[in-house]
Amino acid sequence: MTTTIAAIQTARITLNADPDLLVRGARGPHDRSEFLLVRVSTSDGVEGYGEVSATPLWSGEDGTTADHFIRTLLAPALTGQPLTPVAAAEDLMDKLLHGNHFTKAGVSIALWDAFARTLDVPLAVALGGPHRTEIPIKLSLSGDDEQLERAYAAARAAGFEAFKVKVGLDLPTDLHRVRRARELAGPDAFLGTDANGGWTRAEAITAVPQLKAFGVAFLEQPLEPRDLRGTKAVRQLGLPVIADESVFGMHDLVDVIEAEAADVVSLYVGKSGGPGRAVRMAEVAAAHGLPVLLGSNGELGIGAAAQLHVAAAVPRLSSYPSDIIGAHYYTEDVLAKPLDSDGRRVRLGDAPGLGVTLRDDLLREFR
Template sequence: MKIVKIETAKVNIPLVTPFKTALRTVDSVNDIVVRITTDDGQTGFGEAPPTAVITGDTHGSILSAIEEFIAPAIIGMEIENLDGIMKKLHGSIRKNSSAKAAVDMAVYDLFAKSCRKPLYKILGGGRKEIETDLTISVNGVEEMVADSLKAVSQGFRILKIKVGKESKMDVERIRAIRQAAGPDIKLRIDANQGWSAKEAVKIIRTLEDMGIVMDLVEQPVNAHDFEGMKFVTSQVYTPILADESVFSPEDAIRIIRERTADLINIKLMKTGGIHEALKICAIAESYGMECMIGCMLESKIAVSAAAHLAAGRGIITRADLDGPSLCREDPYIGGPVFDGSRIVMNEDPGMGISRVEAFCD
């Protein structure tokens, strides 16, 4: 199987409700999709969101990186030469992690197809089914409570609560949601870098003193404030998850060795795809640090790739893969089944996605 063509297209999928965090407000998934075709007619798919506030990637930069640098570097290569392709892919251009991720997942899709196995089995086997949380956007207290109760009524047992935009109200947001949702619903709190270290300790301790149990608090401080994150981690009982602070295997080693956080959030758009994410998994496994698999504002293609990784690696014990649940439509055929909180892996080869509307004539 030799790569003969790499194509790009845009998708625009409206969201059920606006996605609001401490960093941005978004009304639709507006991503770049990739299709790689081989000389025997097989196709593999990938996706990249332009998350400029986190990765620095825009529509223009993603398209340029793929069309001008990555594609010329790997067209003509054999899919079976996976390590060689990844070396060329990552050496073709610096940074541009989202563009690399889109091409990486399309290559892995094709590699698994060449082995005639679903991707998650190529990545280690493991679980047939995983459970995801659902994100509750940061809004007024009453709206967030209503959104949380709606999610629970839909069968979600884990809620990811966005905070960090107005720190003075964050305790009340979390307290009200806990009271309304009840003690059996897991709460994951995501500040998206919105607090200072001292604010984070004060808020988390206040919630702990109120008897509010949280599964974790994600990225409470600025991504580059490693000392601040370490301070928060050492001062509270609730596990702290490093997200925007971890892009690379080197970042993961630093977080673990310096005890900056208790958990690591792996996102393919930060790592540049599955290849580098597997390195972070191996590092985490060697140190015994559990990971969560997350996503940006992505649709089913990219989230499917992340789900396959999660199903294949046991060190990934938590999943934040609610992108398809946030979308109003699904312009794809095949792949894992996203049924509310349940993600059931496909058993056909590769990621399982057989049709992408953006590439249909």
């Protein structure tokens, strides 16, 4: 008998960032996040969980819009449909709802979780992996002077040894921040930079030689997302460039590849529209010689677990640490048991599906 989607429920939650680790980037501060948790129940009694990790400043989506579209549009259309192939459900969501990548990804994560639990295998296996069971991670550093020092101290206390510094606000201040971060971290620590598209071409070209002098490993998204020609020019200065905001879906990825505008692609489960699509994008990137890493929109435990399984399943993962920060960024965790992360790496378990369970109080919030 075919397993079908029996019900889709949601629960909303808002969490505050750890004030010491609060990210201040070119797009503004990320001090709190409203999330929508998604539960898919199947006709076989299996449940899968997902997470809509979206902020209006970043994607134009939030918990309110996600809840509205899932309840009024996606859930009615998906209920009664076969659970597999999950790609068919994703295609149906695309026909019903334009854009809103993070909203559809939240449902997709829950569908993939339910599918992997039905098979009684970890999601990474259902996605074609795992190719690895440990993923190195890093944490963003931002703010100036005392703020930066507090952020670094909190990151080290959490076990982090690899970092990226937020830049793209004001070039002289940006360079001062990177210099101070290097002083704090020491000459041998892994250190990257992330401009979030905040620099002009002239600023990026001016910054690169100095970033190289500071021993910076990479420059993430130096220019606004569609300036691929300018990004290629920056890349030719010899500092590896990571494409992030430039790549949401497959079409964006192809544009970046054709423009030769990146050395590494930062994939998000949310931007990609779900775990399966993220892995397919990674396969295309690998076929063109581009490794990927898992970027972060400040995901919670469910979203971080999805990041982990995708990172384990992609064929070519960058040697640069990914941004699977999960419970480290917020003042509380949503999982009954946190991911196995010590700040240096996060480890894949062998439990089925995402391999995580929400806290009991949150499980009671679904409706």
